[in-house]
Amino acid sequence: MITRTGRYTLLFDQHPMAAGFAAVVGKKEGEGPLARQFDKIFEDTKLGQETWEKAESAMQEQAVHLALDKASISPQQVDYVLAGDLINQCTSSIFGLRSLDIPFLGLFGACSTMALSLGLAGLLVESGAAGTCAAVTSSHFCTAERQFRFPLEYGGQRPPTSQWTATASGCAVITPSTNGGGPQIAGVTFGRMVDMGIKDANNMGAAMAGAASATIVDFLNDTGKKPEDFDMILTGDLGQVGSDLMQQLLSRENVELGTHYADCGLLIYDRQTQDVHAGGSGCGCSAAVVCSYIMNLLKTGGMKNVLFVGTGALMSPMTVQQGESIPGIAHAVWLKSAY
Amino acid sequence: MITRTGRYTLLFDQHPMAAGFAAVVGKKEGEGPLARQFDKIFEDTKLGQETWEKAESAMQEQAVHLALDKASISPQQVDYVLAGDLINQCTSSIFGLRSLDIPFLGLFGACSTMALSLGLAGLLVESGAAGTCAAVTSSHFCTAERQFRFPLEYGGQRPPTSQWTATASGCAVITPSTNGGGPQIAGVTFGRMVDMGIKDANNMGAAMAGAASATIVDFLNDTGKKPEDFDMILTGDLGQVGSDLMQQLLSRENVELGTHYADCGLLIYDRQTQDVHAGGSGCGCSAAVVCSYIMNLLKTGGMKNVLFVGTGALMSPMTVQQGESIPGIAHAVWLKSAY
Structure with a gap:
């Protein structure tokens, strides 16, 4: 139900x-x-x-x-x-x-x-x-x-x-x-568009930070959960710039993710050696991280609860050329281990 | 349920x-x-x-x-x-x-x-x-x-x-x-992609005809309904070329829509006077026809049952330039009057 x-x-x-x-x-x-x-x-x-x-x-x-x-x-x-x-x-x-x-x-x-x-x-x-x-x-x-x-x-x-x-x-x-012990989906928060007024198509992390923050706050408010109830709150993909900004926005709402926080765009590459600047992005980034590393840990019970917050920058080259800002969106999926 | x-x-x-x-x-x-x-x-x-x-x-x-x-x-x-x-x-x-x-x-x-x-x-x-x-x-x-x-x-x-x-x-x-007497949604058949091998971006009706035919056959087979159980089986939007082709494909499956058939792309314009060639198309065409004419009739009981089959040509200029064909898709929604 x-x-x-x-x-x-x-x-x-x-x-x-x-x-x-x-x-x-x-x-x-x-x-x-x-x-x-x-x-x-x-x-x-x-x-x-x-x-x-x-x-x-x-x-x-x-x-x-x-x-x-x-x-x-x-x-x-x-x-x-x-x-x-x-x-x-x-x-x-x-x-x-x-x-x-x-x-x-x-x-x-x-x-x-x-x-x-x-x-x-x-x-x-x-x-x-x-x-x-x-x-x-x-x-x-x-x-x-x-x-x-x-x-x-x-x-x-x-x-x-x-x-x-x-x-x-x-x-x-x-x-x-009922069929077995794979990673489970316990709930979902579909997000609203949040427009931070960012117009720089090379700074998508900043464009998405507001939406990520809003969806995390919505989920925590709705469920009464705290960040420490999760092994990981995982955005995908804000990169370093967006992650920092999102945590600043969350602080204003008195939400501190602390060591429970990770970002798919920061997990998939080594920023020191792989020349990826602020980190990874693209639909496939969070898809590949969640459908391997994260689900592997959930499947074996290595993590019990993960809040996966997929983040998107809603833009096209045309909207940028027409002077539009870049709205962000974030959808949260609560993933759970069977164990 | x-x-x-x-x-x-x-x-x-x-x-x-x-x-x-x-x-x-x-x-x-x-x-x-x-x-x-x-x-x-x-x-x-x-x-x-x-x-x-x-x-x-x-x-x-x-x-x-x-x-x-x-x-x-x-x-x-x-x-x-x-x-x-x-x-x-x-x-x-x-x-x-x-x-x-x-x-x-x-x-x-x-x-x-x-x-x-x-x-x-x-x-x-x-x-x-x-x-x-x-x-x-x-x-x-x-x-x-x-x-x-x-x-x-x-x-x-x-x-x-x-x-x-x-x-x-x-x-x-x-x-x-429970809130009133508006047009109702009684069921839905989400469709599969059907690729007819059409590569002409100016003949989308033909590209979509196979998908429309497949979804209509799926819906009728699944529900045991016949075309005459509906006041209208309404595609959106095949235009004249696609509509003719779809009816030929349906005939091979022994499905004859006859006078129960209409197409949003043929309803929205007068082809004789409005220079639209094979008819109308675009997401907004079937949206506007269904959310006015069709729903008005369902709301007053002027029609009892309509099978609305939205059809899409899945292409972009790039896929055409890269020599791909244009797969079609069709989703059917069974609309019903409360009366």
Whole structure:
């Protein structure tokens, strides 16, 4: 049963679970601190495809098949696949998933998409609308850079506030929790758009910090939980600039995350050695971190409670050119261990 | 309660209803056969804004406010707004809805988005996850043309198969049906992607026909219903080329829609006098037709049962340039009169 608690939060009594999950990443992510967590590392970030976009699609397809295999579930058994990505008209999801023949719910949440798809998949299973859902998303450094910023060949300089779009995809296959001991979804807070007035497309962390802060405060208020009730409150992906800013905003609300705080964009790369400036970003960044490292720890009981707060910067090159600011959005998913 | 019936269809026992609905359109749509059905016709299709994109956003915002006003519901009472559009990164929805401060579920279904948002809104209310949802989408001839095809100033010729993107927005406010007699949502079939191998971005009707046919067959098989059980089976938007093709495909499955069939893209314009070639299209086309003409008839009991099948062509200029075909998708929503 789904129970609304407070103004914004849904609790799932049955705790739908990730029966399978998988993360695939590119070369650079495979050289980072989480290398051993990932299911597959592609040394060739074009995956043998003609274009980066086709490579990103192929990555997403592989993540779905790996997650399904690990859950011993066939595509024919999946009721819905929930997916989206950063590329115009959700190109990577559409062309990655079209061969699956699974009803397709297309989503858009920019870099918050993994939390949106995971939360909705949990809701669909909890409500009985679905027996099995696949939640998936992806990003690719080369597809995102040329679409949102400059052609790669131009070699544009990145300012210190900029984040590095992860070449990665993550998928979780959500089923009722009666079937086993996978990581569970205990609740979700879908977020509102928060516009901080940031107009710098190279400072997305700052653009998203307000939304992340608002959603965390909403979740804590609604549930009566405290940060120390969680092993980890995990944003994805604010990077260093956005993380610092969000914690300042939370302090004003008397919320201190302290050592319980982490950010997917800071976990996936080593900022000292990997030249990623403020950290990682892209739908695939949090998708790959959650569908490997985080879910691995939840599955074994190494962590009991994680609040995953996916954050998105809602912009396109056109909106920036037209002088618009960049609204942020953040969706929170409460992940729980079965143990 | 949500009941899965057959492989693909969900039935809603409580029949969530549209407590309010509204459609706003541009000048050309206001000169068409449905002119008297619309809540507002903008003679200035820029709505006094600096850009077409800002105008489309403003149109979407107005549709939401009008639908809420008609339902006597304030934005603060809405649990979720479900929205998407054709513009890169869902620009029109984001900037049209950011000031509402309502949790935002971003969707992508190309021109099928109204059916996707309506179906999901019904599901959220039926499941108890939400008390009130707003489902909204929009399109604008000028934003779509310059993004998907050519700059308007270029004056590119349109082939006979091309469709005219409607300048329009529609919104429905979905609540539990205990509150009154509005049009009800009795069920939904979320569709699979179907790729007919069409590569011509000026023939979207053909690209979507296979998906529309598949979803209609799925719905009829799952529910045991026949076309004659519906006052109208309404696609949105196949235009003349796609409608003809879809009916040929359905004939092969021994499904004849006959006089029960209509298409939003053929209802919104007069093809003889309005120079729209194969008919209308765009997220806003079916949104505006359903959230005015169709829901008006359902509200008064002028029609009892309508199967609204939103259809989308999943493409971007880049995917076409990269030689990809255009997969189609179709989501079916069973709309019912309370009388």
